[in-house]
Amino acid sequence: MQFHHHGYVSTDPRIKPAAGVGIDRPAELPDEVDVLIVGSGPAGMLTAAQMAQFPSITTALVERRDGRLVIGQADGIQARSVETFQAFGFAERIIQEAYRITEMCFWKPDPENPDHIVRTARTPDDPTGISEFPHLIVNQARVLDYYAEAAAHGPARLKPNYGWEFQTLEVTNEGDYPVKVTLTDEDGNERIISAKYVLGADGARSRVRDSIGAQHVGGVSYHAWGVMDVLANTDFPDVRTKCAIQSKHGSILHIPREGGYLFRMYVDLGEVAADDAGAVRKTPLDTIIAKANEIITPYSLDVKDVAWWSVYEVGHRVTDRFDDVPVEQAGERMPHVFIAGDACHTHSAKAGQGMNVSMQDGFNLGWKLAHVLEGRSPESLLSTYTAERQVIAQNLIDFDREWSSMMAAKSEELESPTALEEFYVKTIEFPAGFMTEYPESLIVGNNKHQDLAKGFTLGKRFKSVIVNRVCDGNPKHLGHLHQADGRWRIYAFGDKDSTKLHEFGEWLGTNPESPVLAHRKDGEDINALFDVKAIYQTPYDEVDITKAPAIFKPENGPFGLVNLENVFAADVEESIFDIRELSKDGVVVVVRPDQYVAHVLPLDATDELAAFFKPIFTV
Amino acid sequence: MQFHHHGYVSTDPRIKPAAGVGIDRPAELPDEVDVLIVGSGPAGMLTAAQMAQFPSITTALVERRDGRLVIGQADGIQARSVETFQAFGFAERIIQEAYRITEMCFWKPDPENPDHIVRTARTPDDPTGISEFPHLIVNQARVLDYYAEAAAHGPARLKPNYGWEFQTLEVTNEGDYPVKVTLTDEDGNERIISAKYVLGADGARSRVRDSIGAQHVGGVSYHAWGVMDVLANTDFPDVRTKCAIQSKHGSILHIPREGGYLFRMYVDLGEVAADDAGAVRKTPLDTIIAKANEIITPYSLDVKDVAWWSVYEVGHRVTDRFDDVPVEQAGERMPHVFIAGDACHTHSAKAGQGMNVSMQDGFNLGWKLAHVLEGRSPESLLSTYTAERQVIAQNLIDFDREWSSMMAAKSEELESPTALEEFYVKTIEFPAGFMTEYPESLIVGNNKHQDLAKGFTLGKRFKSVIVNRVCDGNPKHLGHLHQADGRWRIYAFGDKDSTKLHEFGEWLGTNPESPVLAHRKDGEDINALFDVKAIYQTPYDEVDITKAPAIFKPENGPFGLVNLENVFAADVEESIFDIRELSKDGVVVVVRPDQYVAHVLPLDATDELAAFFKPIFTV
Numbered sequence A, B: 001m002q003f004h005h006h007g008y009v010s011t012d013p014r015i016k017p018a019a020g021v022g023i024d025r026p027a028e029l030p031d032e033v034d035v036l037i038v039g040s041g042p043a044g045m046l047t048a049a050q051m052a053q054f055p056s057i058t059t060a061l062v063e064r065r066d067g068r069l070v071i072g073q074a075d076g077i078q079a080r081s082v083e084t085f086q087a088f089g090f091a092e093r094i095i096q097e098a099y100r101i102t103e104m105c106f107w108k109p110d111p112e113n114p115d116h117i118v119r120t121a122r123t124p125d126d127p128t129g130i131s132e133f134p135h136l137i138v139n140q141a142r143v144l145d146y147y148a149e150a151a152a153h154g155p156a157r158l159k160p161n162y163g164w165e166f167q168t169l170e171v172t173n174e175g176d177y178p179v180k181v182t183l184t185d186e187d188g189n190e191r192i193i194s195a196k197y198v199l200g201a202d203g204a205r206s207r208v209r210d211s212i213g214a215q216h217v218g219g220v221s222y223h224a225w226g227v228m229d230v231l232a233n234t235d236f237p238d239v240r241t242k243c244a245i246q247s248k249h250g251s252i253l254h255i256p257r258e259g260g261y262l263f264r265m266y267v268d269l270g271e272v273a274a275d276d277a278g279a280v281r282k283t284p285l286d287t288i289i290a291k292a293n294e295i296i297t298p299y300s301l302d303v304k305d306v307a308w309w310s311v312y313e314v315g316h317r318v319t320d321r322f323d324d325v326p327v328e329q330a331g332e333r334m335p336h337v338f339i340a341g342d343a344c345h346t347h348s349a350k351a352g353q354g355m356n357v358s359m360q361d362g363f364n365l366g367w368k369l370a371h372v373l374e375g376r377s378p379e380s381l382l383s384t385y386t387a388e389r390q391v392i393a394q395n396l397i398d399f400d401r402e403w404s405s406m407m408a409a410k411s412e413e414l415e416s417p418t419a420l421e422e423f424y425v426k427t428i429e430f431p432a433g434f435m436t437e438y439p440e441s442l443i444v445g446n447n448k449h450q451d452l453a454k455g456f457t458l459g460k461r462f463k464s465v466i467v468n469r470v471c472d473g474n475p476k477h478l479g480h481l482h483q484a485d486g487r488w489r490i491y492a493f494g495d496k497d498s499t500k501l502h503e504f505g506e507w508l509g510t511n512p513e514s515p516v517l518a519h520r521k522d523g524e525d526i527n528a529l530f531d532v533k534a535i536y537q538t539p540y541d542e543v544d545i546t547k548a549p550a551i552f553k554p555e556n557g558p559f560g561l562v563n564l565e566n567v568f569a570a571d572v573e574e575s576i577f578d579i580r581e582l583s584k585d586g587v588v589v590v591v592r593p594d595q596y597v598a599h600v601l602p603l604d605a606t607d608e609l610a611a612f613f614k615p616i617f618t619v
Ligand SMILES: Cc1cc2nc3c(=O)[nH]c(=O)nc-3n(C[C@H](O)[C@H](O)[C@H](O)COP(=O)(O)OP(=O)(O)OC[C@H]3O[C@@H](n4cnc5c(N)ncnc54)[C@H](O)[C@@H]3O)c2cc1C
Pocket: A038, A039, A040, A041, A042, A043, A044, A062, A063, A064, A065, A072, A073, A074, A075, A076, A140, A164, A165, A166, A167, A201, A202, A203, A204, A205, A206, A207, A227, A310, A340, A341, A342, A343, A348, A349, A350, A351, A352, A353, A354, A355, A358
């Protein structure tokens, strides 16, 4: 964490000084905003937290509810989400209060006595070390609290405006604020807000989606589940372990919750008949508890308190486009309205994906909006949002359909008795959130030089490794220094004797073609848009930091203080060069503001580097 | 972190529900309090955070300043303090914002050119792995903020009362609130507060100390230092590393500070003449900066901003007693007034000890006050405070005197050219805060069975090891589960086949002689005073948790929910039995509420266990 360089900070350094629109920002909803976010779920809140980092952008978030979410909804947090929390500064805290999944148990009917269940497998949750972050369970309400805090503590000081319901919108294509949005307050009074951009993060029944004429398409088969957050005593020995339980009487997905006592059970209520007309949703709590007891026989639950419960049916649907530009006009018109999260994709809760994918939608969009609104990038950057995220949504639906139908199937219906746990282990990268691989585009380079950095796959998220900071010998997870500040990262991994590294550094810091100089706005700090880091092959105590090119030690803030914390060296024993298979001749790895690898280039491919950034930036 | 067992907690689980005196607690200072703390430095604030955990105890903290400390004072946080922060729930957060010391560099005059300094050594900060916690640098103001938060979020909802100055006190030995304390507000208006106990944590010039007639005794030699927190650019290559710099022109202790830019320099201003009469304190900032530049030649500092600076002289003094009972009356009269922190011991800042030792004073006293005030323990427990802490203070002074005179010495005056770094490495346990070893007393048992647990030295702090939680397979640092909640810990380490472990568990949970039952107050949870944990030798996935005796799975809270999180197993590869040299026949380790090992006993020494606790508790 860097601070004090604009003068001494006495209080919590996580609370950034208010700047720009954040200074004395009024609490009321303004008439005109750059970005209007509808909905304070995970997608909307992450986007709000992201937008709050930009002091020149006015963002407002409206939410129908009269206050924060109190209870219920999603609770499974995949490692990629924890990685994202880290970028927003609250991973440590949420880990501390969450339940951590380290393994999953599988229960099946006992072959000797099929009325009873027995444990048939215990599988580690992340056997291949896909991430240094844990897989957590914690209530959605807390996740939203942390994003709300990040939004409130960002320089733009953003707080949700509760009690406003989105009704409809019109894209006028006129004036600076072309989207006219109609809201109503708690008393039904209408209000029109004008916005440059609107994000519909208003959930599965999205009215923003409807208002842009997007279609929510997908299967018609519905399956019903009872879900309950329970305080109970039980003799079921795995009550504090995540379990998939399949029995003669149906199945349960069992999830221990944060705090050591609470747990959640998703109890299978079966396929819903086409003419059910919502009858299943009237299933009483007692029936769900009785069903759960039946499924876990010979064990039983003594329920003391039910914190929250619900019955819901799920289909699998994806929206045909994630913005207001009809497919046939793609590329011609530029989008002004976007949808994210459940508004784009709905599916079961079984794979614990809903909240997670929704957040990544927001993370993908936020920095793009900021680049355009800060006047750095052309509007066409915004078209990459639909292009990138729609595929992900489709993958999600496909995965979820397979997993949830396997979960609901009886043992004997599955291909093999171990089909469920095999599928779980085989596909682990997906539910952990790391399968996303954006294809080549305006913001993902070609893979000509991928071999120079085999471990940093283009289009996938930058997977962190610990390196040593030269100035103080501190071991640091390189990727964790990548905060959600809207900046691009350029990692310059050195060659053996650092000759090419230093040449690259000189070019980057002095040549007018260098993206760092070419796309710098007048008067801004040299590292305002690009955070450039050098990683030497030499052990850290042999690197002479005084010799490192100036671009690796940028001057900052009002005092022009030198930042010495961007110069690193590979660890002697666990070298990032070995772990990520980096060329010993050095390599440049470019990472997008949302942590995805954008380019891999040799140290001397300065022309290619310059050319990559040219279309991304207008300044 | 355990929560939800008293019903669903939707908001931050670190904020404990208000209880007892904390419910609708008024902000004003009451006329009568159980405990009055004077001074909101590290000693006072820790004690406040501790007392706030007890809903039946009314504690108030008065502070002369009109608000929180803003800047300055101590910044070196030893590992033991971070361990203590962990017990108060904020270690992760403060680590995140602090500077972490991983090594220390030593600079000396260059033998070839004695006008210049050269680096002569680079030593790792904790070469022997004395603690899993880091050694940090962070401003005292932030440490106090975190304690203030812990106090405000404790069930008793304690907030400092700023703007009250302590004048004097009188111990009347009359009534329920025998100590009459005279305070003045900002306008000089007097007010008398009656207290059961008073803690003077009012710093080096303590008036509480004076009012109980204690003597601050010690050496008369004074040494002056200029200290400055600086934002500067420099070519000194170790500016981000802790350094001891000795030059022809004097010496500097150089400390990088949190946030990546700021650093602190302690610049030696030499011995103070007996007739100086404070003249040295008038040394201007420019002189200190010039002196610093001279010392670091051939490097130089380009100072951009000075956040804080001060000139101070230090002597070495210890107070003859830490409570109001004159030495000749010790044991006859019970203490009602205590002093802690700088009020008891003053010394140089060179070894970074002041804040740290002060906090441990408070940690030692807090739970004892709570035990007595909750009616659990006899007042004689309070006499152990002076007995235990005075020795520590003397050790501190001795250590500090040696270290600071070595620091101030010229190279050629030292025994050998490497004397300074050798002393630093040799004595590392001391400045890390782990040398404390309380002797046998009312609350530290005899060492007859020490051999059964060689790695848990009686009277030293319980050094944590990772074990596996049986109910969910989560690896957990056993010691980190020991929160500052005033409870004793009983760790029952199992024998090979767990026979004796289960016998011990049965006895502990059912025999009327068991301390858990004998000292339980009517109606309170079975784990209100004792947190009992079992650690099996068997791998965690082979332990049948359903067979563990009930005392290891206590029922909790209004619903009588079973707590499954107290049953552990040694890790197969890194077994706590091997690492701490525990007997394979099992062993019981008792740990005090302030994390010091109180007793080591065989699993079958139930009589000895019962006998140990009898004099500690009156209930
Ligand atoms: C009752 C329930 C239970 C669920 N359980 C699980 C689960 O167990 N596991 C799991 O993985 N997923 C679960 N989900 C799904 C998961 O919560 C979603 O995938 C995730 O919340 C999607 O995030 P989002 O931001 O897209 O939308 P949401 O979290 O749905 O947020 C949408 C927000 O928009 C607001 N809103 C809606 N319409 C308007 C409007 N017109 N004007 C203003 N505001 C509006 C809503 O009040 C809401 O706050 C559940 C969802 C629900 C509703």
